[in-house]
Amino acid sequence: MLEEFASLKRHPAARWVGLAAVALALLALPFALAAVGTTWVRITNFAILFVLLSLGLNIVVGFAGLLDLGYIAFYAVGAYVYALLASPHFGIHWPFWAILPIGAAVAALFGVLIGAPTLKLRGDYLAIVTLGFGEIVRIFLNNLSRPVNITNGPQGIARIDPIRLDGVDLSKADAVLGLTFSGPIKYYYFLLLVMLAVIFICLRLQNSRIGRAWEAIREDEVAARAMGIDTTRLKLLAFAMGATFGGVAGGMFSAIQGFVSPESFVLVESIMVVSMVVLGGMGNVWGVILGAVLLSFVPEFLRFTVEPFQRQIFGRMLIEPEVIRMLIFGLALVLVMILRPGGLLPSAVRKRELAGRDGSPEGSAR
Numbered sequence: 001m002l003e004e005f006a007s008l009k010r011h012p013a014a015r016w017v018g019l020a021a022v023a024l025a026l027l028a029l030p031f032a033l034a035a036v037g038t039t040w041v042r043i044t045n046f047a048i049l050f051v052l053l054s055l056g057l058n059i060v061v062g063f064a065g066l067l068d069l070g071y072i073a074f075y076a077v078g079a080y081v082y083a084l085l086a087s088p089h090f091g092i093h094w095p096f097w098a099i100l101p102i103g104a105a106v107a108a109l110f111g112v113l114i115g116a117p118t119l120k121l122r123g124d125y126l127a128i129v130t131l132g133f134g135e136i137v138r139i140f141l142n143n144l145s146r147p148v149n150i151t152n153g154p155q156g157i158a159r160i161d162p163i164r165l166d167g168v169d170l171s172k173a174d175a176v177l178g179l180t181f182s183g184p185i186k187y188y189y190f191l192l193l194v195m196l197a198v199i200f201i202c203l204r205l206q207n208s209r210i211g212r213a214w215e216a217i218r219e220d221e222v223a224a225r226a227m228g229i230d231t232t233r234l235k236l237l238a239f240a241m242g243a244t245f246g247g248v249a250g251g252m253f254s255a256i257q258g259f260v261s262p263e264s265f266v267l268v269e270s271i272m273v274v275s276m277v278v279l280g281g282m283g284n285v286w287g288v289i290l291g292a293v294l295l296s297f298v299p300e301f302l303r304f305t306v307e308p309f310q311r312q313i314f315g316r317m318l319i320e321p322e323v324i325r326m327l328i329f330g331l332a333l334v335l336v337m338i339l340r341p342g343g344l345l346p347s348a349v350r351k352r353e354l355a356g357r358d359g360s361p362e363g364s365a366r
Helices: 004-010 012-038 038-063 070-083 096-120 123-143 182-205 209-219 221-226 231-257 267-280 285-314 321-337 348-357 361-363
Strands: 174-176 179-181
Touching: 004 209, 012 038, 012 182, 012 321, 038 070, 038 209, 038 231, 038 267, 038 285, 070 096, 070 123, 070 231, 070 267, 096 231, 123 267, 182 209, 182 231, 182 285, 209 221, 209 231, 221 231, 267 285, 267 321, 285 321
Parallel strands: none
Antiparallel strands: 174 179
């Protein structure tokens, strides 16, 4: 039976059949989740946003090896650009297809601004600077309400326009061929298309000359510079590219929520995105996606199960679900770092590095 299965896997059409099955599953997923509750469709949408953030951060951390703890700042920039240009705050209501590129460009500019002064920093020092940058952006957003009200301070910006495609409002339910497409379901398909486009770009980048140059910088920046690689330009490009994806995700977050405030972009969110990249496997696009999906769904699953479980066993709630969620989250990360230091799906290069450290034949040959 195993031989028959192996022969089926080698069949030329097996790959296309597998892709078709995955495509059908993704198309049917929101309706299956809606049968359980619309909340799970919304959670899936936010999971896709975290996938976009993780893929953007993976360019900086996984490809170029630059530790960035303030990545959520680019998410905030994209969100506020969309909010300011599509809300009654300034009386501007531009279409989303005009605002998203602007938000991505502004976020890329911020990426260059944080990258330029930190070109000679690496490791812990770079992490501290980027962490400070993330907090500076949040504090600015929190205080840019006087003397000129730009961000409306801690009250945030409300009544943000939803995304509209050819007159179709993605926030409102519509019936097509007897199927009801609610707002979250329509946003799911839109986010899915954006995610597939970002995955394609990341895969092409990884296998391009730029991707190989980033890998060389990550492994040994001095050697890369000696080989003629323009490390300055490529590090700035990594910051800008990663920030671009963060800006796009922020704009879509703003449209989906209809409201943004500085409290949505705290340091914990940056740590969460970094954890997704590390858990899944730095430098591996599919590993990063896996890490983002797991850390998006598992905490929400615990949120819905921990409280009923405690009430059923003890008759009352002893520990808040949020506390248990963070405890399990931290324990899972520690176990992964001990048992799978390269992440759940490490890149091929990372596998070879770990094999070399363990003294395997592959490592000794190197």
